[in-house]
Amino acid sequence: MGNNIGEPMPVALKQPGQYRAFLGALIGGAFGFALVVVLREISGLPAFQTEPTGYPHVIVPAVTAPLGYLIGLGAFDYWFRWAAGAATRPEDHSQHGAHSWRDYFKFNTDHKVIGIQYTVTSFIFFFIGGAMAMVMRAELAQPGTQVVDPGVFNGLFSTHAALMIFIFVIPIFAGLANYVLPLMIGAPDMAFPRLNGLSFWLLPIGGLLFLASFFVPGGAFDAGWTGYAPLSTGAPLGQSFFNLGVQFAGASSVATALNFLVTIITMRAPGMNFWRLPLLVWANLSTSLLVVAATPFIAGVQFMVLFDRALGTNFFQAAEGGDVISYQHIFWFYSHPAVYIMMLPGFGIISEVISTHSRKPIFGYRLMALALIGIVVLSYTVWAHHMFVSGMFSWLRVPMMITTLLIAVPTGIKIFSWLGTLFGSVLHLYSTAMLFALGFIVTFVMGGISGVMLGMVPLDIHVSDTYFVVAHIHFVLFGGSVFTIFAGVYHWFPKMTGRMYDEKLGRLHFWLTFVGMMGSFLPMHWIGMEGMPRRVADYSAQFGDWNLLISCFAFLLGAAQLIFLYNMVVSWRWGPRATGNPWRAKTIEWQVSSPPPIFNFPEVPRVVGGPYEFGVPGARHAIMPGEEAEVRRPEPATVGGGRE
Amino acid sequence: MTRATLFRLVVAMLVLTAVISVVMLQFDWNGVAGSTEADDIDLLTDVMIVLSSFVYSIVLVMLGYSIWRYRAKPGDESDGEPIHGNTRLEIAWTVIPTVIVLFGAGYSWFILDEIEARDADRLQVDVTAQQFAWRFEYPEEGVTSTELHVPIDRQVEFKLDALDVIHSFWVPEWRVKKDAVPGQPTRVVATPDRLGNYEVVCTELCGIGHSTMRAPVVVESQEDFDQWVSDQGGEARGGAAARGGGRGAGTVAAEGQQIFDAQGCSGCHTLAAAGATQTIGPDLDEVLPDRSPQEIEQSIVDPDAELSPGFNQGIMPDNFGDALSPDELDTLVRYLSQNAGQGGGGQ
Numbered sequence: 007m008g009n010n011i012g013e014p015m016p017v018a019l020k021q022p023g024q025y026r027a028f029l030g031a032l033i034g035g036a037f038g039f040a041l042v043v044v045l046r047e048i049s050g051l052p053a054f055q056t057e058p059t060g061y062p063h064v065i066v067p068a069v070t071a072p073l074g075y076l077i078g079l080g081a082f083d084y085w086f087r088w089a090a091g092a093a094t095r096p097e098d099h100s101q102h103g104a105h106s107w108r109d110y111f112k113f114n115t116d117h118k119v120i121g122i123q124y125t126v127t128s129f130i131f132f133f134i135g136g137a138m139a140m141v142m143r144a145e146l147a148q149p150g151t152q153v154v155d156p157g158v159f160n161g162l163f164s165t166h167a168a169l170m171i172f173i174f175v176i177p178i179f180a181g182l183a184n185y186v187l188p189l190m191i192g193a194p195d196m197a198f199p200r201l202n203g204l205s206f207w208l209l210p211i212g213g214l215l216f217l218a219s220f221f222v223p224g225g226a227f228d229a230g231w232t233g234y235a236p237l238s239t240g241a242p243l244g245q246s247f248f249n250l251g252v253q254f255a256g257a258s259s260v261a262t263a264l265n266f267l268v269t270i271i272t273m274r275a276p277g278m279n280f281w282r283l284p285l286l287v288w289a290n291l292s293t294s295l296l297v298v299a300a301t302p303f304i305a306g307v308q309f310m311v312l313f314d315r316a317l318g319t320n321f322f323q324a325a326e327g328g329d330v331i332s333y334q335h336i337f338w339f340y341s342h343p344a345v346y347i348m349m350l351p352g353f354g355i356i357s358e359v360i361s362t363h364s365r366k367p368i369f370g371y372r373l374m375a376l377a378l379i380g381i382v383v384l385s386y387t388v389w390a391h392h393m394f395v396s397g398m399f400s401w402l403r404v405p406m407m408i409t410t411l412l413i414a415v416p417t418g419i420k421i422f423s424w425l426g427t428l429f430g431s432v433l434h435l436y437s438t439a440m441l442f443a444l445g446f447i448v449t450f451v452m453g454g455i456s457g458v459m460l461g462m463v464p465l466d467i468h469v470s471d472t473y474f475v476v477a478h479i480h481f482v483l484f485g486g487s488v489f490t491i492f493a494g495v496y497h498w499f500p501k502m503t504g505r506m507y508d509e510k511l512g513r514l515h516f517w518l519t520f521v522g523m524m525g526s527f528l529p530m531h532w533i534g535m536e537g538m539p540r541r542v543a544d545y546s547a548q549f550g551d552w553n554l555l556i557s558c559f560a561f562l563l564g565a566a567q568l569i570f571l572y573n574m575v576v577s578w579r580w581g582p583r584a585t586g587n588p589w590r591a592k593t594i595e596w597q598v599s600s601p602p603p604i605f606n607f608p609e610v611p612r613v614v615g616g617p618y619e620f621g622v623p624g625a626r627h628a629i630m631p632g633e634e635a636e637v638r639r640p641e642p643a644t645v646g647g648g649r650e
Numbered sequence: 651m652t653r654a655t656l657f658r659l660v661v662a663m664l665v666l667t668a669v670i671s672v673v674m675l676q677f678d679w680n681g682v683a684g685s686t687e688a689d690d691i692d693l694l695t696d697v698m699i700v701l702s703s704f705v706y707s708i709v710l711v712m713l714g715y716s717i718w719r720y721r722a723k724p725g726d727e728s729d730g731e732p733i734h735g736n737t738r739l740e741i742a743w744t745v746i747p748t749v750i751v752l753f754g755a756g757y758s759w760f761i762l763d764e765i766e767a768r769d770a771d772r773l774q775v776d777v778t779a780q781q782f783a784w785r786f787e788y789p790e791e792g793v794t795s796t797e798l799h800v801p802i803d804r805q806v807e808f809k810l811d812a813l814d815v816i817h818s819f820w821v822p823e824w825r826v827k828k829d830a831v832p833g834q835p836t837r838v839v840a841t842p843d844r845l846g847n848y849e850v851v852c853t854e855l856c857g858i859g860h861s862t863m864r865a866p867v868v869v870e871s872q873e874d875f876d877q878w879v880s881d882q883g884g885e886a887r888g889g890a891a892a893r894g895g896g897r898g899a900g901t902v903a904a905e906g907q908q909i910f911d912a913q914g915c916s917g918c919h920t921l922a923a924a925g926a927t928q929t930i931g932p933d934l935d936e937v938l939p940d941r942s943p944q945e946i947e948q949s950i951v952d953p954d955a956e957l958s959p960g961f962n963q964g965i966m967p968d969n970f971g972d973a974l975s976p977d978e979l980d981t982l983v984r985y986l987s988q989n990a991g992q993g994g995g996g997q
Contacts, residue, residue, distance in 0.1 A: 058964040156930065157858045157962070224962055230855050236832060237815040237857060242964055324833025330816065331831060364720070366730035370740045395818065395827045397810075397836035404759055411751035415744060421709060422743040428716035431730035435721050444713065451709050455702045458751065462758040464691050464765060465698070468680060468825040471818060471853035535695075536681040537822030539853040542861030590727070621729035 022080020022101075023112055034074020038067035058224055058242040059315035065246045068218075072211040072254065080113045081204045102199070103604040113207065115199035117188050118602065120206050122502060124181025125495070127206075128174045131213045133567070135169035138162045140564045143526075147557035149547045159543035161226030161244065165216055168231045168248060171348070172255040173213040175487045179351035180205075180262045182494050183290045185502055187266065189595035189602060190284050192275025192611045192628065197268040205261040212255035219244035230541060232341070235322030235333040239314040249312040256305045259347075263297035266290050275594070275628070277613035282627075284593050284617040285374055289354025292378040296343045296350075296385065304340035307333060331398050338389035346385045348483065350378060352490025353420055356443050359493045360424050362591040363440035364433045367618040369426030370419075377416035377423075384413040394466045403463050410461035417454055421447060437589075438512030442493035445520050449485025453478060456531065471541075474534030480527040492519070492570070499577070500584030504601045507577040511569055518566035525559025592627045593617050607631060659711055666707035671700045684823030684844040684869065687765040691825045694761050701750060765826070768839060772805040779810065779817035779830040781967055782859030782930065783914025784850055793884035796911045798850060798867045801875040805841040814967055818854035821867055829854055842869040858965060859918050859930040906985020909978050913970065923989035931966055932958040938990035947983045950974075 018025040042063045043053045054063055076082065080101075088094045103109070103116045110123055142162050145153040154162065184202070188195055196202045219226040224242020227233070238245050270291050274283070283291075311333070313319040320326035322333050361368050368374055387409040394403050424447060434440055456478040459465050469475065492515075499507050533549045534540070545553070587596040594611055595602070609631035619625035679699075680692055720730070775798070776787040787794045800806050810819055810830035819838065820827040823846075828838035852863035870878070907924055910916065916926030920933040937958050938946060948955055951971035954963050974982065 156861060157965075160855070160858065160860070224964060228858075234816055234855070237855065240815070240964070242962070324831075328833075330834060364730060365722075365728070367732055367734050369733065370735040373735070373740050373744075395829055396816075397829045397831045397834060404755075404762070407758060408752075408755045411755045412748070414751050415747050418747045419740070419744055423740075425709065425712040425716070426733075426736075426739070428713070428720065430733060431716065431720045432722045432726060432728055433716060433720045435717060436724070444717070447709065447713060451706060455706060458754065459695075459698050459702070462694065462698070462754060464694055464758055464761045467765075467827050468691055468822075470827060471820075532679065535679045537851065539820070539851055539861075541855045544861040619732070621732035 022078075022083055024079070026080070027075045027078035030074035030076070030078020031071045032074070034077070035067040035071035037074070038070030039063055041070075042066050056223075059240065059246075061222075061243050061246070062316060064222065064243065065250065065312075065316060068215060068247065068250055072215075075211070076204070076207055079207060081200075081207055084200055101203070102195075113203050115195070115203050116604065117184050117196045117199070117202060118502075120202050121181050121183075121185025123206050124177055124184055124209070125502075127210055127213075128178035128181060131169045131173040132178075133571070134217070135166050135174060136564055136567060138166040138169075140561065142166065143557040143560040145543060146545075147554050149545055149550050149553075151544055154543070156543040157225060157228065160228035160230075160541070161220065163541060164228050164230050164233075164248070165219070165226050168216050168227075168251065169213060170483070171231060171344070172252065173209065173216070175348045175483065175491070176259060176344070177209050177255070178491055179290075179293070179348070179487075180259070180266075182355070182491075182498065183266065183286065183351060184262070186498055186595045187287060187290055188269060188273070189598065189606055190287055190593050191270065191273065191278055192594050192607065192613065193269060193273040194606050194610070196265050197273055198265050201261050202265055205258045205265065208254045208258035208261075212251040212253075212258065215247045215251035215254065219247035222247065232337065233308070233311065234337075235311055235314065235330060236324070238311050239322055246312060246315060249308040249315075252308045253305055256301045259297050260301050263294035263301075266294040267298065270294075275610050275613050277628075281372065281375075282613055282616055283375075284354075285357035285368060285371070285378075286351070286354035288375045288378050289350045289352075289357075292382045293347050293350045295382050296347050300340045300343040300347075300386075302340075303336055304344075307336040307340075310336075331393075331396055334393050334396055335390065335398070338392045339386075342389040342392065343385045345482070346381055348487045349490075350381065352446075352487050352494075353378065355490045355494035355497070356424065356446060358591075358593070359439045359443040359497050360427055361618040361620065362497070362589050363437045363443070364428055364431035365620045366427050366431040367616070367620055367622070368423065369429075370423045371616065371618070373419055374423050377419040380416035381413060384409055384416070388413060391461055391466070394463050395470045407461055407463050411458060414454060414458050414461075421451060421454075436509065436513070437496075438507075438509055438516055439493045439497035441513060441516040442489050442496065445516060446486065446489035446493065449481055449489060449520075449523065453481030453485055456481060469534055471539055472534035473530045473538045473540055476540045477527050477530035477534060480523075480530070484523055484527065489519075492516075495574075497589070498595075499574070500588050501595060501600050501602070503578045503581070504584055504599075505577050505581030506584050506588065507581060508573050511573040515566055515569045515573065518562060518569065522559050522563030522566055526556055526563050529556050592619060594628045594630075597628060597630045659715060662715075663704075663707045663711045666711060667700075667704045670703035670707060674699045674703065680822075680825065682823050682844070683825075684821070684842055684846065684848065685825065686841040686843050687839075688823065688825040690761050690765050694758065697757065698754070701754070705747075705750075766839065768807065769805040769841075772807045772839065773800065774807055774809070775800070776809045777811070777819060777830065778813060779819070779852070779856075779863075780813040780914050780917075781815065781857050782852070782863040782917035782928075784819075784852075784863070784865035785912055785914070786865075788879070788884065791879045791884040793879055793882040794912060795882060796865060796916075798865060799875055799878045800842055800867070800869055801872045802845055802869050803841070803843055804872070805839055807837060807839045810836045810838065813973070814969070815856050816854050817852045817856050817863065820851045820853045821848050822851065823848050827853060845869050845871070859928065862928055862930065863917060902981060902984050902988065905981050906989070909974070909982045910985065913973065913982075918966070921986075921990060923992055932961055934986065935991045938986055941987070943983050943987050946986050947979065950979065950982065 019029055046053050084094060101113060101115045104119045110119060114120060141154060145159055222243045225244055227241065227244040227248040229238040229241050229245060233248060270287055310321040314321050314323060320328040322328045322330050324330050357368055388406060390398060390402050390406040391410045460478055496507065496512055529552050533552050538545050538549045584600040586599045598607065611628045611630045613628045615625050615627050617627050619627060675696060679695060683689055683692055774789055776789060778785040785796060786798045808819060810828055812830040812832045817830045818827060819830055824840040824842060826838050826840045828836050846869055848867040850865040850867055852860060856863060910924050916924055916928065918928050918931035920927050920929060920935060922935055953966035953968055957963065
């Protein structure tokens with residue numbers, strides 16, 4: 007342990023918490039630094055090695071300081087005590103629940119506190135990453151170099167993508183699901199609450215490492231979020247911070263996914279069989295299956311890059327017998343499933359929002375669940391469609407094209423089923439969550455169509471690595487994932503905060519975001535097809551007008567997010583109190599108070615029917631504790647997602 | 651829903667498909683087409699635009715109709731119809747998209763085979779990419795150049811190699827693209843069928859000078875191409891003249907310029923004498939005039955030893971000591987010390 011220091015010591019430094027955590031980080035960092043210097047001195051080497059790819063006296067502390075921080079924070083206290091044979095209390099709930107705002111800055115084991123920690127942290131990084139996008143659009147508004155030089159520009163788009171992917175979209179879904187999923191399945195908490203707490207605290211470390219790279223010699227990592235070797239293996243020190251940041255974010259993801267899997271499989275309330283699970287739960291089950299099997303690949307390949315840089319290995323050094331293209335195979339074997347990791351939880355949110363706000367059962371519930379599983383299976387077979395022009399084994403392109411196009415089928419099933427759900431519904435269009443869900447259909451389908459086009463090898467040969475790809479990724483990640491995130495945040499805001507948000511500001515946020523998004527990303531398709539490559543600080547004058555227009559819409563898009571920020575902050579503090587179930591939804595999280603009691607339910611609810619039985623007379627999804635006496639009707643025949 | 655409503659929705663979908671398709675097909679989305687491959691790819695683009703319009707129209711019409719028809723009045727607390735699904739409809743929207751995408755895959759495969767078929771009399775060009783410049787070698791003609799000249803209506807096979815990191819060879823008007831990978835030569839073919847001047851664009855992020863890594867492309871008649879080849883000191887197609895040691899004993903200016911171009915120095919530096927104008931690395935006209943030849947040599951083979959203010963460590967490749975023979979290095983150093991700060995004109 008890092009906190010074994012002499013006796014006279016303030017109480018604050020003994021208790022788990024931020025003070026002890028910073029002390030731990032200091033000790034951990036000093037330990038790592040001393041280890042490197044001492045070992046190098048013993049070996050007769052100069053104490054400080056400052057090759058751009060080296061700096062062991064910086065990268066070792068970049069690992070040990072975060073570990074010291076986590077130990078100081080108390081993330082390992084219970085396990086250390088248990089491992090040392092000291093007395094432990096398995097039912098110790100002292101770290102559970104938030105009684106004041108200070109508890110959100112501590113190591114907590116309550117899934118609801120962790121859910122909010124995740125959500126707020128992710129949004130902080132969303133705004134930082136968004137600000138970087140604004141600087142890039144300022145630079146790109148005119149051809150030539152005006153605002154930042156090309157080196158800084160490369161660092162900005164690399165960090166923007168790394169933050170948005172690893173520290174915003176992936177974890178915020180884990181955060182929203184952390185809050186609502188145990189409630190939805192009638193569980194008192196996640197299966198491994200302490201692991202859950204650790205998962206969260208690994209996350210800001212990853213984000214801070216990415217940001218810290220701006221302050222090291224050579225600047226931020228600038229080989230793109232894809233970090234292709236050998237550009238990354240020869241890049242300055244910042245690249246090592248990317249390699250390490252991915253480890254922390256990845257470990258966080260894997261631990262959370264394991265937690266979800268065990269929670270969903272073993273902790274469902276009585277009667278909650280798989281065909282009665284809300285689709286959000288199905289979505290997170292599918293996502294977790296992807297995360298646990300795929301994430302180790304990116305962790306591994308970033309270590310290989312780090313080892314090539316710092317330890318003189320030659321995984322990707324062609325001159326030394328390394329294989330350059332293999333980096334891309336390993337990288338995309340994670341990073342293609344990752345786009346579904348960033349989309350499936352959103353599909354789950356959309357199902358909840360559309361069903362609730364259109365007062366109808368999900369159309370074709372079982373096929374919706376099976377489509378998720380179909381996407382999981384197919385998504386492991388399509389990775390090399392990112393490599394059609396990479397010079398890989400050329401025969402591989404055709405089978406990868408076929409699987410890539412086929413994955414549009416289960417995705418299409420989901421779109422058509424949502425449209426089927428809307429048919430004959432009572433559609434509550436004034437709800438911001440619903441607006442984002444419908445807007446999502448409009449934008450995501452366009453991203454899906456450009457995805458099919460990119461999946462076709464001859465078209466991909468032309469538009470690969472152009473602005474067409476930038477347009478596509480933002481249609482699926484902004485028009486797709488981020489729209490679903492907003493839908494989810496608005497939908498569950500009353501549940502998570504116990505307050506109502508301002509619906510008028512919410513609608514304004516939606517419309518400005520929708521217009522800004524379309525105006526920013528739609529023209530990118532055109533300039534890409536016409537010849538503008540991506541990841542460039544400067545471009546031919548012929549694209550100047552379009553880029554100016556794109557930048558104007560991008561600033562509108564950025565400004566619209568400030569409305570969201572204002573609405574969330576002000577409503578959380580001063581909004582009107584929310585009732586337990588303001589949307590009259592059927593799923594279990596809405597049957598408890600807003601926010602829910604610290605241990606969720608006095609007794610576990612009993613599930614008796616499907617989750618979306620709107621309009622079915624007398625149908626119930628769950629019987630809450632204390633309600634037993636009121637319910638005497640027989641279960642209707644349609645329960646459980648049956649056919650009409 | 652009545653049959654009449656269904657009929658009206660289908661008509662609306664078809665009309666919208668037609669409108670979107672017709673409007674979208676007015677534009678040359680991919681820009682000027684300058685190769686036979688481009689024509690195939692543009693046709694596939696157009697087919698996809700029509701298919702996509704159809705799919706998107708279905709979604710928009712369904713969504714628009716639902717919003718128009720089923721929008722709740724304020725205060726309406728009723729529920730929708732408890733419809734849980736429809737097996738026939740669900741099978742339809744699984745099977746029909748499957749057929750559409752399999753058609754797309756088959757058609758793409760057909761086009762792919764067509765654009766990658768090799769002609770027997772194709773011209774061979776070896777392309778070498780490095781940070782941040784292109785070099786083109788014509789092995790049969792014995793020519794090396796930093797400009798890509800190709801004759802019209804003859805297939806060209808490019809063998810791509812990279813010296814440092816991955817680059818990507820793209821001529822937008824030809825629609826063909828392929829990465830140049832260190833240690834793993836790749837090949838790509840194009841058949842230019844339109845005269846004119848174009849650009850090779852690097853599309854794989856390759857470092858600080860990525861956005862300026864371009865090279866001129868000239869598509870010309872066979873006669874002009876032959877003329878260009880012999881101007882470069884090479885052997886025109888079908889010509890019988892011996893290569894005659896292309897470089898011969900030139901002046902320092904000519905040889906030094908050639909090495910300066912071939913090593914891609916102009917990809918990053920400004921040197922008026924060589925017509926180089928990039929600003930990724932130091933301006934040689936500014937920093938070199940008061941340097942000794944020894945200092946210039948050190949800056950080439952060990953660029954990090956002494957940095958110009960405002961430039962980072964590692965910005966310049968450190969492998970020129972290996973890439974250049976001692977004679978070449980000597981020539982380059984003499985060329986630089988004679989020409990830096992002297993302004994343009996000579997070349």
